[in-house]
Amino acid sequence: MFKFPKIALLLTFCLASVTVFAQSTKYPGLGRDATAMEVAAWDIDVRPDFKGLPAGSGSVAKGQDVWEAKCAQCHGIFGESNEVFSPLIGGTTAADIKSGRVANLTRADYPGRTTLMKVATVSTLWDYINRAMPWTNPKTLTTEEVYAVTGFMLNLAGIVPDDFVLSNKNIAEVQKRMPNRNGMTTAHAMWPGKEFGNANKPDTQNVICMKDCVTETKLASFLPDFARNAHGNLSEQNRTVGQQKGADTTRPEGNTGQINAAASAAANSAPNSASIGSASTAKPADSKSDNKAVLALLSKNVCMACHGMDKKIVGPGFNEIAKKYPGKVDYLSGKIKAGGSGVWGAIPMPAQNVSESDAKIIANWLANGAPK
Ligand code: HEC
Ligand code: HEC
Numbered sequence: 001m002f003k004f005p006k007i008a009l010l011l012t013f014c015l016a017s018v019t020v021f022a023q024s025t026k027y028p029g030l031g032r033d034a035t036a037m038e039v040a041a042w043d044i045d046v047r048p049d050f051k052g053l054p055a056g057s058g059s060v061a062k063g064q065d066v067w068e069a070k071c072a073q074c075h076g077i078f079g080e081s082n083e084v085f086s087p088l089i090g091g092t093t094a095a096d097i098k099s100g101r102v103a104n105l106t107r108a109d110y111p112g113r114t115t116l117m118k119v120a121t122v123s124t125l126w127d128y129i130n131r132a133m134p135w136t137n138p139k140t141l142t143t144e145e146v147y148a149v150t151g152f153m154l155n156l157a158g159i160v161p162d163d164f165v166l167s168n169k170n171i172a173e174v175q176k177r178m179p180n181r182n183g184m185t186t187a188h189a190m191w192p193g194k195e196f197g198n199a200n201k202p203d204t205q206n207v208i209c210m211k212d213c214v215t216e217t218k219l220a221s222f223l224p225d226f227a228r229n230a231h232g233n234l235s236e237q238n239r240t241v242g243q244q245k246g247a248d249t250t251r252p253e254g255n256t257g258q259i260n261a262a263a264s265a266a267a268n269s270a271p272n273s274a275s276i277g278s279a280s281t282a283k284p285a286d287s288k289s290d291n292k293a294v295l296a297l298l299s300k301n302v303c304m305a306c307h308g309m310d311k312k313i314v315g316p317g318f319n320e321i322a323k324k325y326p327g328k329v330d331y332l333s334g335k336i337k338a339g340g341s342g343v344w345g346a347i348p349m350p351a352q353n354v355s356e357s358d359a360k361i362i363a364n365w366l367a368n369g370a371p372k
Contacts, residue, residue, distance in 0.1 A: 046127040050171060053126065057167030058148025060160065066141070066149040070134045073348050074314065079114075079156050084231055084314055088115040089156045092179040097159060100182035116157045120184035122175050126150050135239075136302040137353060228253065232308035236299060291372060294365040301354050303362075309372065316344045322370035333363035 046052045068077070075081050079089030091104045091114050102117045104110040119125055130146045132138050141149070151166035159177050160166065166174065175181065231237075234246035247253070298304055298318075306314035307321075325332055336359045341348035354362070365371070 044127075044131060046123045046130070048121045048123050050123055050168070053123065053168050053171065054143050055168045056143040056147055057165050057169075058144045058146070058151055059165045060148070060151045060155045060162055062144070063148035063150070063152025063155070063166075066145045067152050070137075070141075070350065071149065073350050074135065079116075079153060086115070087112055089153060090114045091117045092157050094158060096179035097177050100178070100180070102180045102183060105180070105183065116153070116179065118180060118183070120178060120180050120182075122150070122154070122171060122178055125153070126171075136305060136350075223253075225252070232304070232311055232313045236295075236304040236309070237302075237313075239302060287371070291365065294362060295372075297358050297362055301352060301358065301362075303352075306349070309370075314347055315349055318366065318370045322366045322368075325367060326369065327367050329360070329363045329367045332366050333359040336362055 044052070074085045075088050076085075079087065081087040091110065091112060092102055093104075096102045105113065105117055115125075126146060129150055130139075130141065130143075133141070147166045151160060151164055154160045154166070154174065155162060155164060157179070159179070160174060229249040233248060233250050235248045236246075238246040298307075308317045310319040311317045312320070321332075333356075335349075336352055336354060337356075339349040339351040352359075
């Protein structure tokens, strides 16, 4: 009797796996095995023992060029970063390079925690830059550029000299100089924490509550209203990959915008249905969808990472740009493609990888006042 549920469970598992198997043969011609080249394209991770690291090299000097062209606009000339992006370099000392433990991490009064203070393995730095940076154009760096720019960052942090050439041959030596190389611990159960003896015990442990359970959780802290939209609309700034959409921070929390969307759909459809066949009233509805298309372009080209609709982020708000250049379509589309600096401040805008026609559409929209 007691054994029965277990057997039932086992049977369910067996049936489930049979079903999975059956499905793959039930629809022949659907799907195929990944090719060796496809697997190789995904298999880019570089491990702490440097397994997976492609052979190659890059000099600090070349890394400085890469940095200034492709990284500095977000992370700052010295990796100190502007207010929006997290600082990468700083807070490490020559003593840390000796000890392998960043002293400032133990100081509660130290104002920041930079990447170089925290990262224990140089392979992680290499791997992250190779797979994820520059943020607006990931996986566009050559192997040499990744070596070079990683070397330049290590140079900024005083880990390697100015004339250094980082390569697959000497990277293991560099690892021995990483300021926080002894700062990584697996003495917590996330890893899975061999030190605890019980390998399966997680960091946090919930006890299943069966009676007299607390029904309401009290939040200890929350984001104040004024901070919610401080850096522009997060949903517009997300890259168009994966499931992470970002919250629409122009609305109060919890307001998904469904009601508003429905209301405006109703508002849009009313004049349309009343004006079938009438060109003059159809126009606003058309240009509204044109504006939508422009917003999609801005989003697709990750312009919103640096420009808010009506506020400065890294670069000026699109409303300000529109105000400054009414009718100047050619100037604007040229600037969008080429980037530039000095018009709005010290931070440069990198050249954008947009097609001629996309740049024209966006420029047109800006020259017309950037309507929403
Ligand atoms: C358009 C802005 C932008 C550009 C350009 C850019 N980054 Fe980043 N970088 C970011 C953002 C945003 C993050 C944080 C991403 C996240 O946490 O998902 C980041 C994170 C990083 C990190 C990891 C920081 C950490 O502690 O987790 C490294 C290292 C880094 N960038 C290096 C580079 C290098 C090298 C380049 C140039 C090749 C570059 N970035 C170009 C915006 C940018
Ligand atoms: C990495 C951040 C960043 C990204 C991404 C970015 N911009 Fe910019 N943009 C800036 C900065 C900073 C300025 C101000 C440059 C200056 O002062 O001359 C600027 C300025 C501009 C200007 C005004 C140029 C002038 O001469 O006044 C336009 C137009 C513009 N950006 C459009 C775009 C468009 C469209 C996109 C997307 C295709 C985009 N930007 C992506 C940072 C960025």
